[in-house]
Amino acid sequence: MKRFYPFCMLLVVLVCTSFGLSQSQAQGSAKDSVAPNAQPASPATPAVAAPADMPAPVTQRYDTEDQGPAGAGEPILPVPPMPKGMTTLVGGTVENIDHVRDRITVRPFDGKKMVLHFDERSHIYRDGVESTQLAIHKGDRVYVDTMLDGSEVLARNIRLVTQVNAADTRGQVLLNTGAEIAIHDDLSGQAVRLALDNNTRVVHGGKPGEISEVTPGSLVTIQFGQDKAGHAVAREIHLLASPGSVYTFAGRVTNLDLSLGQISIANQSDDRTYDISVVRPLLPNDLMIGSDVVVKAMFDGKEYRANSVDVTRARTGK
DSSP: OTTHHHHHHHHHHHHHHHHHHHHHHHHHHHHHTSOTTOOOOOOOOOOOOOOTTOOOOOOOOOOSTTTSSTTSSOOOOOOOOOOOSOOEEEEEEEEEEETTTTEEEEEETTSOOEEEEOOTTOEEEETTEEEOGGGOOTTOEEEEEEEEETTEEEEEEEEEOSSOOOSEEEEEEEEEOSSEEEEEETTTOSEEEEEOOTTOEEEETTEEOOGGGOOTTOEEEEEEEEOTTSOEEEEEEEEEEOTTOEEEEEEEEEEEETTTTEEEEEETTTTEEEEEEOOGGGSOTTOOTTOEEEEEEEEOSSOEEEEEEEEEEOOOOO
């Protein structure tokens, strides 16, 4: 028994030592399997279920540049304001329509062609029905309300007319027989013939006139109707200008073309714009677009020719 006891103690020591070595090797293997510089794993966060009445997340959408970050949507540009000033009616035929640059070229009846621009402020009508620029074609007869818009001329209203059903006409007298009058209509470009009778009135300078005063070459506006037989009869003739007569225009300069020797005036008395030929010596040094002027001009049967040009007020800073 005494011999067996040392042997048992030795066996116990060997078993404990072997167990310790196995634990050390296992820990070393575990350390070797971890990547260098790896952080110790944090404890897992337990999942929490959202309450049943919680609303779903909403994705914000921006429609304009002002409502969201850059690039979130196409900006909506405001419509530019309508320019201030007088409007001028131009009648003629379409020579060209540019759908890319929004330009329309109109040749007025017996006049020089004009290039007008249109945009979202413009209204286009075809026989009284509002339409788009696609309704405008080369050769169409148009009547355009124009306004000066910076350095360009804006077509505010474009009216395409396929039939002329006017109750009045304006133009230059071709003949006057005393029983019939014929004029070249400014808008349609056609000759209009009207009967004259004892009830036809003539107004010249706001005063009653005579039929004999309405000579060929005169500028007139005529209101007409029908007699019992259905014939067109002139009811009232307004004599605007007679060849050789001198007229006074007072208003603001809307256009000044030195190359053509022409000045355009928005006349205050009748709210119409007149083109007047003028020679350079008559042009005051302070004359410019926007100036208020008084112009005396003679009508020679074709155009107004200035006899004098006086600036009453220079253009303001605006």
